Amino acid sequence: MLTRILLALTLGLFAAPAIAGPARAACDRPPLLAMTYNIRLDTPADGDDAWPHRRDFLIGQIATMRPELLGLQEVLPHQKRELETALPDYIVLGVGRDDGREQGEFAPLAIDRRQFRVTEHGTFWLSPTPDVPSLGWDGAFKRMVTWARISRRFGGSRLLVLNTHWDHVGTVARMHSGAMMLEWIARNRRKGEEVVVLGDFNAGADEPSVQQLTAGSAQGAALVDAKTASAMGSFGPRISFNGFDPFPREGKLIDHVFTSPTIAVRVHGVIAQHENGRAASDHFPVVALLDPQQGNGGRCRRSPK
Template sequence: MTYNIRLDTPADGENSWAHRRDFVIGQILVLRPAILGMQEVLPNQRADLTAVLTGYDFVGGGRDDGAVAGEASPIAVDRRLFRITASGTFWLSPTPEVPSLGWDAAYRRIASWVRLERRRDRARLLAINTHWDHEGQLARENSGLMLAEWIAANRQPGEEVLLMGDFNTTVSDIAIRALLTEATGLQDTREAAAMGSSGPAFSFNGFAPMPMNGALIDHLFASSGMRVIKHMVMAEHANGRAASDHFPVVALLDLSAEGQPHCRE
């Protein structure tokens, strides 16, 4: 599941975090995703989430210092299902090891990653969560190339890959097409879903509870060794309000242990 929960800012007025926090957390509790990537998470929002989502381990630092400062793109992992073996955060820029602005980006942008081992059968997964720039096309294109190279360099033998996040662009963009190659082995879960996709064909809603149209800019890309069963854009609203300015996007995947039959997540 990938979910841009929208940062906490008083400029949002009645759509500010205090008014929708319980709605966001409630959606997560109902869906209970095995792996959840979030974007625009400020420290106080992370504290609210971790206080309630006690069955999850959180990894991923803020974009201002790689630790706690600034917006984060954390990954929450259901500890009943997976064991974390490694994790980290890097910047989408020519200097990925230090806090930095990349190319023509308006803000610092990051990717957080976690290496997982499923407890029941030791199936292995490399999950990456990212938030691309909303203004810089060059930044998005270079972010795509950078992530493709990073996956190729860091993926271990027998390890599946899940890349998720708010990419601020559609799958037709050259920036994303650079990710969906033989070298990465990634597939768009919406296109690959055996049971198709449900919900609207867009994920950004601008806080409109029932928008008529928009862009699908939040994506989940899975390596071809995982079978994609279902893709969903969860267009929920309550009392005339959306929980965020993005709808959460969910994929149901089969992750198989090497040499063992597929197991559903």
């Protein structure tokens, strides 16, 4: 409990309106917290780290942090239902990757309904046949993107948000996945929309599949890594995959938050919490505090308390 309180106080400090400089929003609109979190599927093979033993801790993390934008990975259908029940303030979007309905893992987007309206949403698969559940290139599993267009209830910001889980085996699949996502954003992004991309990319920032996201595409789409763009740097460990070790000594940051260049990033962080020496998942959640700049028309106002 103490670690949760300290974490909430820390992020509250980072979110304070008194922060000045390049991270300051264009108007007096509160920033939004984006989180990507691979929650690890429910499998008895995990023993003491299986979902029933860590579910309440993980849900408590999300409830305490209250991210407005939440990208989840490795979510089985019953896990999705449990999250929806425990977190009623979120609209949870997405389909199962195996059949486009309820079969297989979800990579759902959870949007805080108190802050945003969802105006459109959908799914595409990272494969040569993106409109149907399908395996791409040298991938081990079907992979997909869950996306949503959202508008802020109190301020007018419009965002195009994507959440994904890239393949852990196929290097060719990851390269194609990055190119495909950039092309999709370039084709589908509307004037005045800013972009947030969340996910478990199964690749570090130094790998070509991820580097292309910030290099852009032939269509002109380009993203910014929230970690490098953060005005206040990054807190927490330098890795996100922990293998259920709450104190890992080595590894990579493979869970990322990317944004369009106009979004100011106040702070980026990796949340390395544990409860009685156990991690809530085999990944740490990764967060970024964001200030969207466009779409407000100078008419930003805070939501009522």
